[in-house]
Amino acid sequence: MLIAGGANALIGVLKLVAGLLTGSSAMLAEAAHSVADTATEGLLLTALRRSARRPDRRHPFGYGKERFFWALIAAVSIFVSGAVFAIYEGVRTIVGGEAEQTLAWVAYAVLGVSFVLEGFSWLQAVRQVRNEAAAEETTFRAWLRGTDDPTVKTVFFEDSAALVGLVLAFGGVGLHQLTGSALWDGVASLLIGLLLSGVAYILGRTNKGLLIGRQANPRLVRAIADDLAARPEVDAVVDLLTMMLGTDSVLLCARLDFDGALGADDVERACVAIDADLRARFPDLAEIFLEPVPRTDETMRSRVLERYGRTFDS
Template sequence: MSCRSRCAYARRPKLIVMSEKPQASGESTLTVVLALLVNLAIAIMKAVAGVLTGSAAILSEAAHSVADTFTEALLLTALRRSDRPADRRHPFGYGKERYFWSLLAAVSIFASGAMFAFYEGFRTVFGEPEEQTRPLVGYIVLGLAFVLESVSWTQAFRQVRSESAAHGRGFWDFLRVSDDPTVKTVFLEDSAALVGLLLAFAGLGLHQLTGSSLWDGLASLAIGVLLASVAYVLARTNRGLLIGRQADPVMVKAIWRRLGEVPEVDAVVDILTMLIGTDRVLLCARLDFDDALTAHQLEDACVRISAELRAEFPDLDEIFLEPVPRTDPELRRRVLERYGDLG
C-alpha cells in the first residue's frame, strides 16, 4: 500500500495506562534486600562454625552464603539500572540490564560457591583424614541458618505465588516463563540454600557417627553439584532473555485474536514480539488492511489500534503496525520458516 512507510509506526498517545509494574518492582527489591541481609548474617555464622568444627561441608556452605550475598548485590544493581528511562542512545530503555546483571549473578554462584565447595570436597575426600571438633557448634549454627534462610525463602515464595496467580498460571509454570530473573534467582538460591544446609547437617552427623571425614567431603561435593546446577539453570534463563525471547505465548495469541477483530483489518499476517525488560514487550504486527481505506483513515486506524492494545495489554511498551499484503510470497516464506504451517 502507498502509505506503508507512513503507518509503520503508531505513535504513543498522551493517555498512559497505569499498570502494577512499580508495585512489582518494589516487591522484588524487598525480596532481594531481605535475602542479602539474611545471607550476610548466615555467611558470618557459617564461617565461624566451619573454622571451629573443621567441617568441609560447613565451610562449603559458608562459601555458598558468601556467593549468595554477592548475588543479591548484583540483583540490586540489576533492579536499579534496569529502571532507567529510555534516552537517545537506548531508545528502548535499559530493561535488559536486569538480564545482564542476573547472568553475572549466576556466574557468581558457580565461581564463588560451587568451585569452593568442589575444592573442599576433593581436599577432604582425597586428602588426609581430619578430626572433627565441636560438632555441637555446627549443629546450632546450621539450625539457626535454616531458620533465617526460611524467612528469605518464604518472602520469595509468596512473591512467586502472588505473581503466578495474577498471571493465571501455575506456580512452576510461571517460574519457568517469568521475565523477572531477580525473584526467580532469589527463590532458587534460597531453595538450594535450604537443601545445602540439610546436606551439611547430614555430612556433619555422619562424620560424628562414623569418625570418618569422608562423609563430610561427600556432603561438600553434593553442595557443589547443587550450586552448579542452580547456576546453570539461571544462566540458561538469562541467556534466553538477553538473546531476545518472545513474549508470553498466551499474550501473543490474545493479541492475534484482538487484531483479527479490528474492522479495518482483513487479515493478521504476522506478529513479532520480544521482551525488552521485565513486564516490557516490543510488538511488531504485520496487518493486511482493507484496501478501500484512504491514507488518512489508515493512519487514524493505526493510532487507535495502538491505544486499544495498550489499554488491554499494559505490558506493551512499543508497538509497530506495518501494513502488508497477505499474498506477499517473501513474507509468507519467512513466516513459514519461523512458525511452520499454522493452517
C-alpha cells in the same frame, strides 16, 4: 533485599567460624554458599535500580535488559564464589583422608539458626511466586519456566538451594561424627558444589534467553493476534513479532493486511487507533510498530510459516 543481603552475610560469617572451629569442609562450603548468596543479593539490587532508568537517545528502548544482564552475572557469581570452592573443598577432603572433627555442636547450632532464617526467606519467595502465578492464571512451575522476571526466580532458587545445602551439611557433619570418617563431610561439600552448579546453570540459561531476545508470553501473543484479527479495518494478521525489552516490557511488530477499501489517510488513522487500543488493553506493550503488508506476499508468508509452522489467519 538489603536486609536479606545483610542476613546472608551474617550467616556466612557464622558458618565460616563454625567451619574453622569444627574442621568441617561442608561448613566451609556452606560459608562459600552464603558468600555467593550475599553477592547475588547485591547484584539483583543493582539490576532493579539500573533497569528502571528511562529510555534516552542512546538507548531508545530503555534499560530493561540490564535486569537480565545483572541476573546473569549473579548466576556466574553463584558458580565462581560458591560452587567451585565447595567442589574443591569436597575433593580435597575426600582425597586427603581422615580429618579430626571438633566441637560438632557449634556446627549444629549454626545450621539450625541458618535453617530457620533461610526457611523464613524461602516461604516469602514461595508466596511471591504463587501470587505472580495466580495473577497470570498459570501454575507455579509454568510461571517459573516462563517468567520474564529473573530477580524473583533467582531468589526462589537461591533460597531453595540454601535449604537443601544446609540439610546436606547437617548430614555430612552428623555422619562424620557417627562414623569418625571425614569422607562423609567431603561428600556433603561436593554435593553442595554440584547443587550450586545446577542452580547457576538454570539461572544462566534463563537469562541468556532473555538477553538474546525472547518472545513474549505465548498467551499474550495469541491474545494480541486475536484482538488485531477482530478489528474491522484489518483483513488478516500477516505476521506478529514480539521481544522482551525488560520485565513486563514488550516490543511488538505487527504486519497487517488492511481492508483494501481504505485509503492512505484511513490506514494512518487506523494505525493510530490500533496503537492506542492495544496499549490500553495490554499494558506490557512498551513499543508498537504496525506495518501494512498484503497477505498475498509469498516471501512474507514463507517467513511466517518457517517461524511458526502456520499463518496467523489459519
